[in-house]
Amino acid sequence: xxxxxxxxxxxxxxxxxxxxxxxxxxxxxxxxxxxxxxxxxxxxxxxxxxxxxxxxxxxxxxxxxxxxxxxxxxxxxxxxxxxxxxxxxxxxxxxxxxxxxxxxxxxxxxxxxxxxxxxxxxxxxxxxxxxxxxxxxxxxxxxxxxxxxxxxxxxxxxxxxxxxxxxxxxxxxxxxxxxxxxxxxxxxxxxxxxxxxxxxxxxxxxxxxxxxxxxxxxxxx
Amino acid sequence: xxxxxxxxxxxxxxxxxxxxxxxxxxxxxxxxxxxxxxxxxxxxxxxxxxxxxxxxxxxxxxxxxxxxxxxxxxxxxxxxxxxxxxxxxxxxxxxxxxxxxxxxxxxxxxxxxxxxxxxxxxxxxxxxxxxxxxxxxxxxxxxxxxxxxxxxxxxxxxxxxxxxxxxxxxxxxxxxxxxxxxxxxxxxxxxxxxxxxxxxxxxxxxxxxxxxxxxxxxxxxxxxxxxxxxxxxxxxxxxxxxxxxxxxxxxxxxxxxxxxxxxxxxxxxxxxxxxxxxxxxxxxxxxxxxxxxxxxxxxxxxxxxxxxxxxxxxxxxxxxxxxxxxxxxxxxxxxxxxxxxxxxxxxxxxxxxxxxxxxxxxxxxxxxxxx
Numbered sequence: 324x325x326x327x328x329x330x331x332x333x334x335x336x337x338x339x340x341x342x343x344x345x346x347x348x349x350x351x352x353x354x355x356x357x358x359x360x361x362x363x364x365x366x367x368x369x370x371x372x373x374x375x376x377x378x379x380x381x382x383x384x385x386x387x388x389x390x391x392x393x394x395x396x397x398x399x400x401x402x403x404x405x406x407x408x409x410x411x412x413x414x415x416x417x418x419x420x421x422x423x424x425x426x427x428x429x430x431x432x433x434x435x436x437x438x439x440x441x442x443x444x445x446x447x448x449x450x451x452x453x454x455x456x457x458x459x460x461x462x463x464x465x466x467x468x469x470x471x472x473x474x475x476x477x478x479x480x481x482x483x484x485x486x487x488x489x490x491x492x493x494x495x496x497x498x499x500x501x502x503x504x505x506x507x508x509x510x511x512x513x514x515x516x517x518x519x520x521x522x523x524x525x526x527x528x529x530x531x532x533x534x535x536x537x538x539x540x541x542x543x544x
Numbered sequence: 545x546x547x548x549x550x551x552x553x554x555x556x557x558x559x560x561x562x563x564x565x566x567x568x569x570x571x572x573x574x575x576x577x578x579x580x581x582x583x584x585x586x587x588x589x590x591x592x593x594x595x596x597x598x599x600x601x602x603x604x605x606x607x608x609x610x611x612x613x614x615x616x617x618x619x620x621x622x623x624x625x626x627x628x629x630x631x632x633x634x635x636x637x638x639x640x641x642x643x644x645x646x647x648x649x650x651x652x653x654x655x656x657x658x659x660x661x662x663x664x665x666x667x668x669x670x671x672x673x674x675x676x677x678x679x680x681x682x683x684x685x686x687x688x689x690x691x692x693x694x695x696x697x698x699x700x701x702x703x704x705x706x707x708x709x710x711x712x713x714x715x716x717x718x719x720x721x722x723x724x725x726x727x728x729x730x731x732x733x734x735x736x737x738x739x740x741x742x743x744x745x746x747x748x749x750x751x752x753x754x755x756x757x758x759x760x761x762x763x764x765x766x767x768x769x770x771x772x773x774x775x776x777x778x779x780x781x782x783x784x785x786x787x788x789x790x791x792x793x794x795x796x797x798x799x800x801x802x803x804x805x806x807x808x809x810x811x812x813x814x815x816x817x818x819x820x821x822x823x824x825x826x827x828x829x830x831x832x833x834x835x836x837x838x839x840x841x842x843x844x845x846x847x848x849x850x851x852x853x854x855x856x857x858x859x860x861x862x863x864x865x866x867x868x869x870x871x872x873x874x875x876x877x878x879x880x881x882x883x884x885x886x887x888x889x890x891x892x893x894x895x896x897x898x899x900x901x902x903x904x905x906x907x908x909x910x911x912x913x914x915x
Contacts, residue, residue: 328555328579336824340770343763352762354561357572360769361556364579367772368553370820371583374779376593377815382806393676394632396639401679416679417719422626426590426724431553439552447816449889465624467680487816487889500551505728506619507659508689515729516551519622522593536813538595543818543885 326433328365337363368431372542375444376423376522380535383451386528390414410476412458413525415468420458420525421538425465428498428518432544441494444475446524447539448488452481453531459490459540460523463498468523474498491543494520546730547577547742549585549617554578569745573765577740580765581731583772584739585617588725592780596721597805598628599789601714606784609836610703610723611908614690615775616738618725621688623650623665625705626681626720629673643672644713651704652688655695661685670710674719681719688723693737698774700834700910702872704785717784733764740768776911777820777831779890785870785905787838793894794901798846798860800893801904814850814889820911821881829911833877836906837863838870843896847877850891853884863902870905877909 331338338359391403391414404411413419428441446459460468461475468476475492498518506513524538556575561567591612599606614621625648632641649667650658663669665686674682688703690696703723709715731739744761783790783805791801800812807813822829835845847859863873879888890909894902 326555327553329558331558335821336827337773337822340766342770343767346763346766350762351566352572352765354563354565354567357561357567357576358558360576360766361558361561361572361579363769364576364583364772365556367583367769368579368587370822371587371775372818372820373587373589374777374817375590377779377781377817378593378595379597379781379783379803379805379807379813382808382810390679394634394639395637396677398679399675399677414679417628417674417676417681421595422681422683422720423593423595424590424722424724425622425624426593426722427588427727429587430551431587445818447887449814449816451811465681465683485811487814503726504620504659504687505726506689507687508619508657508691513729515549515727517727534810536807536811537815539816541816541818 326431326439327368328361330365331358331362334362337366375426375540375542377539380538383532383534384526384528386530386533388418389527390416390419410460410468410470410473412456413527415523415525420523423522423540425519425521428494428520440496441498442542444492444522445541445543446490446492448535449537450481450488451485451532451534452483453533454482454529455533456480456527457488458525459492461492461494462521462523464519465521474520545734545743546732547581547739548730549581549728550578553582573745573761576765577742577745577768580768580772581739583775585728585731588615588618588727588775589778591723591725591778592782593722594782596718596783598630599717601716603709603714605706605708606717606786606789607704607706608718608721608782609785609906610705610782611700611780611834611906612703612723613700613776613910614696615725616771617728617731617775619690619728620726622724622726623686623688624722625684625718627671627673628716628719630676630716632676639677641675641677643675645670645710646673646713646715647671647708647710648684649706650686653696653701653703655691657689659687659689661687673715738768738771740764774913778910779817780908782906785836787903790903790905792901792903794899795895796897796899798844798893798895812891814891816887816889818886819879819881819888821886825881825886828878828880831877831879832910832912833875834908834910835873835904836870837866837873837902837904839866839896839902840868841865841896841898841900843894843902845873846893848891848893849879850889851880851883852887852889854882
């Protein structure tokens with residue numbers, strides 16, 4: 324069975340249901356109305372995908388800037404690996420990246436023969452690329468991107484000039500729920516269990532003019 | 545008795561309901577209630593996540609606005625703030641830094657309140673700015689509570705995050721701002737919150753609306769399904785609400801903004817969104833377009849909608865002169881979900897009648913209630 328519930332065949336929209344004032348006392352819910360309500364809820368579930376972030380980018384970037392130094396002085400909390408690949412292509416400092424979120428992940432993505440897992444996060448960057456590499460990383464909570472602490476990472480290089488680049492991040496099962504305060508008013512508190520994660524978007528230019536104009540991220544199925 | 549919220553969706557098979565037969569609370573209503581509760585209280589929106597630009601060191605208080613239509617299931621929202629900071633001295637090629645201080649204050653709507661996280665975000669606490677020799681961020685967290693259901697009006701609310709200097713320390717603005725609604729563990733319809741009162745779904749009977757003094761859960765269930773639309777999709781960008789730092793355009797001809805800070809006037813940037821298909825991919829759903837602006841003359845705002853894989857269209861509207869103060873434009877915006885993977889590229893153009901400047905600090909698109 325579909326994790327999100329069944330929808331009526333060929334119907335990809337919400338269907339109208341009676342309001343509480345239209346509903347007549349004494350009536351019973353028959354299977355037809357039940358199916359419509361079920362369909363609506365299943366459709367709602369599919370369309371509950373959220374916008375995660377939307378922001379202007381850094382504009383035109385400085386080529387060869389990996390961010391392991393600031394004004395020529397090494398950073399204090401990251402070490403230049405000297406050989407660069409993947410996550411360590413940049414330092415993820417403020418010269419080479421932006422942090423978004425945290426947001427609370429939702430676990431309703433079907434994986435064949437496996438338990439459901441976290442939704443895919445799509446990062447879209449409006450860029451001008453002579454030779455531009457863009458990177459995206461998801462981390463648990465507010466954690467910093469590091470080889471031992473990320474839950475999803477993707478990168479791509481483009482020479483396509485003005486284009487929208489897309490990176491799809493599939494969070495690993497290492498992303499875990501944790502107790503989170505969800506009510507705190509009038510002396511009453513309540514905790515829920517939720518998986519907070521941060522989105523990091525970085526960039527590196529090799530040659531020519533490279534710019535990152537906007538950064539957008541949303542969930543997809 | 546509070547209704548527990550499932551942490552995962554609750555699938556239902558349509559075949560479980562036999563055509564033309566009454567349905568029962570156990571076979572249908574309790575699963576439907578769980579589905580509705582999940583939509584009302586679990587998959588809550590990330591309201592805003594933006595990265596304002598660094599400003600030249602200043603002692604002026606700078607405010608970034610946030611527009612938020614709270615979901616009915618949300619009782620507490622998380623706010624995080626990263627500060628800019630690039631102060632250093634260069635001694636013979638060697639950089640030395642020290643962390644200047646700043647304050648951050650969060651202004652919340654009537655009926656809401658601030659709850660302490662790592663800080664209270666009330667402007668009273670001195671916070672360290674970023675160290676440019678550090679890659680890791682210093683993130684300050686706080687919470688906004690919405691009181692009891694109904695304490696905050698069910699409408700778009702204006703919040704603000706203000707950074708200011710401390711003593712002789714200047715600041716360089718904000719590096720990141722997020723407001724995200726926190727999933728709740730329970731809904732409490734017995735105390736007026738939205739949702740289904742589960743004991744009203746009597747498992748012994750067919751689901752019907754019998755004695756109104758007891759209730760069988762039918763109106764509650766139908767209403768709860770309709771209320772799930774009130775967990776609203778948000779899209780939003782924001783910058784400093786100050787005429788020296790906000791986005792601007794000074795022209796009688798409609799065109800792109802000067803995206804002050806990073807992008808400038810180099811290009812007309814596009815923001816890619818996935819449009820929710822509430823009423824299908826062919827019917828255009830209506831969203832609320834809400835803009836915070838400052839203009840001395842009437843003008844036009846244009847949203848350029850480039851449906852991915854299809855065509856481009858414009859949505860034009862007019863805004864009134866705000867006589868030198870910051871004001872809110874509110875209109876409706878139709879967005880089609882017919883693009884490839886329901887995606888659309890948005891860009892924003894402005895003009896004024898006399899080519900005087902219009903300043904823009906925030907643009908938000910929020911799903912309207914459409915039960």
